[in-house]
Structures are given as C-alpha cells and as structure tokens.
Amino acid sequence: MPAFTRVLARLRALPRPRGLARLRGPGRPRVLARLREARDAHPAAARGLRRTVHVLAAVLVVGALLMPNTAPSLRPGGFTRIPAEAIVGAVVLLALPRRPRVAVAALYGAAIGVLTVLNLLDIGFYEYLGRGFNLVLDWGLLDDAQAYIEDSMGRAAAVAAAVGAVLLVLLLVVVMALATVRLGNLLARHRNRATQGALIAGTVWITCTALGVQIAGLPVAADRAAETAQGQTERVLDTLRDEAAFAKEARKDSFGATPPDQLVPDLRGKDVVLAFIESYGRSALEDPLMAPGVIDTLDARTSALARAGYRARSGWLTSATYGGSSWLGHSTTLSGLWIDNQQRYRTATNSDRLTLTKAFQKTGAWDTVGIMPGVQKAWPEAEWYGLDRVYDAFELGYRGPKFSWSTMPDQYALEAYQRLEHGRGHDRPLMSEIILTSSHQPWAPIPEMVDWEDLGDGSVFDAIQKAGKDSSDVIADADESKEEYGRSVQYSVDALTQWLERYGTDDTVLVFLGDHQPIARVSGHGADRDVPVTVVARDPAVLEKIEDWNWTEGLRPAKDAPVWRMDAFRDRFLRAYGSVPHPTGNKG
Structure with a gap:
C-alpha cells in the first residue's frame, strides 16, 4: 500500500499536458474566464440571457412536438396546444438521476429532431406529390429533386441546396438534443415546482381530452409527435405488406x-x-x-x-x-x-x-x-x-x-x-x-x-x-x-x-x-x-x-x-x- 501511495504521489507531481491544463483548474481558457467575469459584473443581464435561452429551448421543443406535416396546417393556432409528449418527457426526466437524465434528454431531443425532419419531408412531398414521405421507398427521389433543381436553377444552386439540407438535418438534431438537455437540467434544479407543473399540465391535458376542448377547430390536448411516429410506422408496415400482395396481383x-x-x-x-x-x-x-x-x-x-x-x-x-x-x-x-x-x-x-x-x-x-x-x-x-x-x-x-x-x-x-x-x-x-x-x-x-x-x-x-x-x-x-x-x-x-x-x-x-x-x-x-x-x-x-x-x-x-x-x-x-x-x- 505505501508503494502504491508513492507512485500516486509521483504521478500527481508530473506536469499536466497543456490541453488538460486548458480544460481544468486555474488554466482554463481566457475566453471562458472573461465570460465569467462579464457574468459576475452584470448579473441581471446574465440572468436575463439565461432565462431567454431557457424560453427559446422550450419554444423550440414544444414547437417541434406540435409541428404539423402539411403546409396548410402551418398556422398559429396549431402551436397553442398542450403536447402530451412534453408532459411525459418532463415526468421521465424528473425521475432520473443526473447522468441518466442527461443521456435520456439528449436521445429524446435527437428523436424530436428526427421527427421534425420527417415532418418537413412530408410537407415537401405533399406540396409536390400529394402524399407523405415514405421511409422505405422515397430516398431515391431526393436525388431526382436535386437533379430537378440543377436543371431549373443551375448546379451551384443544386449543390447549395443539398449541402444546406444536410446541415439543416444535423443542426435540427443537435440543437434539439441540446435544448432538451438544458430543459432537463432546469427541471432538476426546480424539482418541486416542476413536479407540480407536470401534474397540473397532465390533469389539464386529460380534462381537455375528456371534454373535447378545442381552440380554432383544433383539440387543445395534442399528441402530434406520437401521430407522426405512428403514421411513419404504418406507412412502412403497409409498404412491406403491399409488396407481396401486389406481386400476386401483377400475375x-x-x-x-x-x-x-x-x-x-x-x-x-x-x-x-x-x-x-x-x-x-x-x-x-x-x-x-x-x-x-x-x-x-x-x-x-x-x-x-x-x-x-x-x-x-x-x-x-x-x-x-x-x-x-x-x-x-x-x-x-x-x-x-x-x-x-x-x-x-x-x-x-x-x-x-x-x-x-x-x-x-x-x-x-x-x-x-x-x-x-x-x-x-x-x-x-x-x-x-x-x-x-x-x-x-x-x-x-x-x-x-x-x-x-x-x-x-x-x-x-x-x-x-x-x-x-x-x-x-x-x-x-x-x-x-x-x-x-x-x-x-x-x-x-x-x-x-x-x-x-x-x-x-x-x-x-x-x-x-x-x-x-x-x-x-x-x-x-x-x-x-x-x-x-x-x-x-x-x-x-x-x-x-x-x-x-x-x-x-x-x-x-x-x-x-x-x-x-x-x-x-x-x-x-x-x-x-x-x-x-x-x-x-x-x-x-x-x-x-x-x-x-x-x-x-x-x-x-x-x-x-x-x-x-x-x-x-x-x-x-x-x-x-x-x-x-x-x-x-x-x-x-
């Protein structure tokens, strides 16, 4: 044991690599130090900025959960509803310790980002082809879309559109994951009030569902994200079932x-x-x-x-x-x-x-x-x-x-x-x-x-x-x-x-x-x-x-x-x- 203690002491005495020195201890980057100084010097502004980011994260997540999959449905009234997925997500995150909570929040946010991408694809397909996007069949049509843009607006526009689309997908998934992690941490810091809020929101959602309460012709209680996931799943299953049936019909x-x-x-x-x-x-x-x-x-x-x-x-x-x-x-x-x-x-x-x-x-x-x-x-x-x-x-x-x-x-x-x-x-x-x-x-x-x-x-x-x-x-x-x-x-x-x-x-x-x-x-x-x-x-x-x-x-x-x-x-x-x-x- 004494030998182990001596080895450990020698390891601690070794000089730290520069990279680690920058990441930890008093040697952290100057930029971070200046940000902390600015935050300490202007606490009200920092608090306002922090709250603004919280609000933006909540708006982003709730908006994604309520997002429709057709262009005519993109109207303000559709975003004034209560998403069941947000309530369930809050309850789950409140029940988890810190590390599992962060992991689950990131995965949940990434999943919301993927559903948002699918909704955007649906909007585009309904606009042009009068039907939703099919996860099994339609990836090849994206190449046709790029070729169409190239023929219509030039190669530069087609390349820009393709790069922009990829970046948008990555950005949506990453930003949504970061937003849900932030909101999960916020819930954990205010656990009691968050628990009460989730309970109230769940009660209101159930009541609105039972009474059929609507605003602007839309039910207040919403489960849009679940509908999107279910719709895409049903399309995939229908496609797989249709293949054998149609082959028989063709004969x-x-x-x-x-x-x-x-x-x-x-x-x-x-x-x-x-x-x-x-x-x-x-x-x-x-x-x-x-x-x-x-x-x-x-x-x-x-x-x-x-x-x-x-x-x-x-x-x-x-x-x-x-x-x-x-x-x-x-x-x-x-x-x-x-x-x-x-x-x-x-x-x-x-x-x-x-x-x-x-x-x-x-x-x-x-x-x-x-x-x-x-x-x-x-x-x-x-x-x-x-x-x-x-x-x-x-x-x-x-x-x-x-x-x-x-x-x-x-x-x-x-x-x-x-x-x-x-x-x-x-x-x-x-x-x-x-x-x-x-x-x-x-x-x-x-x-x-x-x-x-x-x-x-x-x-x-x-x-x-x-x-x-x-x-x-x-x-x-x-x-x-x-x-x-x-x-x-x-x-x-x-x-x-x-x-x-x-x-x-x-x-x-x-x-x-x-x-x-x-x-x-x-x-x-x-x-x-x-x-x-x-x-x-x-x-x-x-x-x-x-x-x-x-x-x-x-x-x-x-x-x-x-x-x-x-x-x-x-x-x-x-x-x-x-x-x-x-x-x-x-x-x-």
Whole structure:
C-alpha cells in the first residue's frame, strides 16, 4: 500500500499536458474566464440571457412536438396546444438521476429532431406529390429533386441546396438534443415546482381530452409527435405488406394469354400514337387563372382538326400519381395495374405483365417505337413496355438549348419522330409511345411554336429560350406559376395537334392524355388526381368502337364526363378494339 501511495504521489507531481491544463483548474481558457467575469459584473443581464435561452429551448421543443406535416396546417393556432409528449418527457426526466437524465434528454431531443425532419419531408412531398414521405421507398427521389433543381436553377444552386439540407438535418438534431438537455437540467434544479407543473399540465391535458376542448377547430390536448411516429410506422408496415400482395396481383392478367391474332384486331393497319403530356391535369381546364387560355386552345384545335377531317372524344382518368413521378402514370396506363409507388413500379417492370404497347408488339403486325426526350440514362424498362426501338434525349438530333428541365421543345421531338420513324415508311404500321416534356415544371422558359420547315437541328430555339422567363422568378410566385403552367399546356397541345394536322393520315389514331396533375401550389391543395384523355381519328369506325364510353365530343372533356381510374384504361381499350380476354395467374 505505501508503494502504491508513492507512485500516486509521483504521478500527481508530473506536469499536466497543456490541453488538460486548458480544460481544468486555474488554466482554463481566457475566453471562458472573461465570460465569467462579464457574468459576475452584470448579473441581471446574465440572468436575463439565461432565462431567454431557457424560453427559446422550450419554444423550440414544444414547437417541434406540435409541428404539423402539411403546409396548410402551418398556422398559429396549431402551436397553442398542450403536447402530451412534453408532459411525459418532463415526468421521465424528473425521475432520473443526473447522468441518466442527461443521456435520456439528449436521445429524446435527437428523436424530436428526427421527427421534425420527417415532418418537413412530408410537407415537401405533399406540396409536390400529394402524399407523405415514405421511409422505405422515397430516398431515391431526393436525388431526382436535386437533379430537378440543377436543371431549373443551375448546379451551384443544386449543390447549395443539398449541402444546406444536410446541415439543416444535423443542426435540427443537435440543437434539439441540446435544448432538451438544458430543459432537463432546469427541471432538476426546480424539482418541486416542476413536479407540480407536470401534474397540473397532465390533469389539464386529460380534462381537455375528456371534454373535447378545442381552440380554432383544433383539440387543445395534442399528441402530434406520437401521430407522426405512428403514421411513419404504418406507412412502412403497409409498404412491406403491399409488396407481396401486389406481386400476386401483377400475375393476374386478363389478357396475359390472349393469342396474337386476338389482340386489337380492329386497329390492324392503323398507325397508333399514344402521347403523354407532362402535368396535363383537370386543373388546367378548371382553374380560373389557367382555364381560359387552355380552353380556347382546345376549342380552336378541335375546330382545326375537324377541318382536316378528324374527330375526337375526350374523358377523364384518375392518375396513380400527383405532381410528379410521371413514370408511375405511364406504367399504370399501359399495364392496367395501379402503380402508385416505386416499389410497385419495380415489381411490375420485372414481371411478365402485358402492357398496351407490348400487346401491339405481340401481334407481329406493328413496329413499336418510343420517343423519350426526358430519358437521359439507361432505360431497361423499354423491353417490359414492348418497344422495339427507343429514342432518348441524345438520339433525336437536337442541338438547341434546354428549356429548364425539358431537354427539347415538344415541337422538335414530334418533328424528329416524323423524320426518324413516322415519315420514313415501314412495312408494318407503327405503335408509338411519345412523352412530351415541355409542360414539365418549373414552366419557364416556355418554347414557342415556329414554322415546321425552320426546325432544323433545334438551334432556332436559342433566341426563344434566352428571351423566356427565368425559372427562379416563376417558382417564387404561385400565380405566375399557374399562368406559365397554363401556357405550357397550350404549347404542348398546339404542338401535338399541329403535328397530327400536318402529318396524320386516314390511318392515324392519336390517343393523348396527361400523366398527372401539376404540383399542389398550382393545382391547389386537396385537388383531385384527374387528367384529360382524348382519342382522335379520321376513320369514323375508330370512334364508333368507343361510343359506349360516353366521352365528350372534341378535345375538351365536359366537367361531368365519365371518370375512370387510370389502371382501367388498358383493358377498356383492348376490349373496345376487339381483343379477346384469356386470363393468366388466377390460381394460387
């Protein structure tokens, strides 16, 4: 024992490392010493500052616990409620000794920070896609969001947004943890009063719950954070359960075993064009700011096509997506499956499901072509869709400027289709899928129609693009976003119907529709998911086949025209044109 005492004495006699000297004892940093001096010299100001920090920490934590997950719910009344999670947290922290209390408070605060991030993600997803954030499926869409910002506002803005988002997440989690630790220490220093306050708050919460007390239409007793955690958990569980159920559903196909000679026999010899217009939704025809111009365009183009010998019928489809994720709308329309998330999309595209385009390919009576100006990377889905040849953004010969996200104007894409496929002459008719992207957000700058003879390689659009509006200005103004969105839809409809008027024949059948409604700030919060769908042809027999659909005559569907779910279109179309169902996958 004496030997141990001597060793300990020698260790104590050793000089301290500088770092430790700075952290402990009389050698602590000068900054901390000056702060203490200032606090001692101005006790009232220090006390006021300390109380202010306490209040800010409480406001931050309570505000996070009450934070809603939709933009319309972000109103002052929503933050005047009593959060059950704050009461429970206070009770737990009061019951713990110092070290466990600090650890639990930090973890609790970090968890609140994570829930706040999830609420912010929900707000963004509801604004753009009309649904909440899915923890299982939606991380890949964040990359798409960055790419969209880069295309719309430049690479610097995209990098800044990505870095800012990461820093915001880290800051929220760290600051929330520090705030709860501070509040936990405050509760411990005033244990008696804090215990009484927690008891009173709990009694008030229970009483308000029992009586249903409300302020501004909201219950005073709140459990928002628990609702957020429960909602996210249920989404994850629903997603996991849905995977197996949807795979089974995808195997059941009414036309999966139909022989080639019994698929679309009533369209033999026709060139069938199926075109999707980006974000072409019901709002374009009904919103007071957008509708007048769009309706005028649809009516004018109906008359122009009639003079060229074409007739049209129009109705409504309810899209599987909203605000974005266009591929979900495309795949739903063509597969007859309700594909409303990325997991379903992956399952469907890895199945043997007969798509509408593949039905034409399977007959051997059509060549199938895809015009995809929005595709800028490998696209293996082409085989599932049944497309013999796909032209992506780099294969259409365009040398002009991009129009924000859209790689090329719709008019050019249609002229390239005419040059490369439709006007080239084939031994068999064409079944073509065309994606038109000029009406993709942010709707600035917007192309303008030019003389078809002047399109060339697209360089003619340089001056139009430079003279167009700046996307950042349009994004910042909701009304201007609506107006420019309406103009972009007018442009897309003009380009498509002028192409038909110019290049269509007696054997051309055009089917065009929107893939989804525009984002909520344009279509309106709570807007439906309906999109217009139209069939145009010169041959009267083509429209006679769909007479019992009761669609509206012309390019503009009546407000009360029939509304189908988008996944119903494939089967209705196949049946209308003579296809005979031969189901697969009904066993097991």
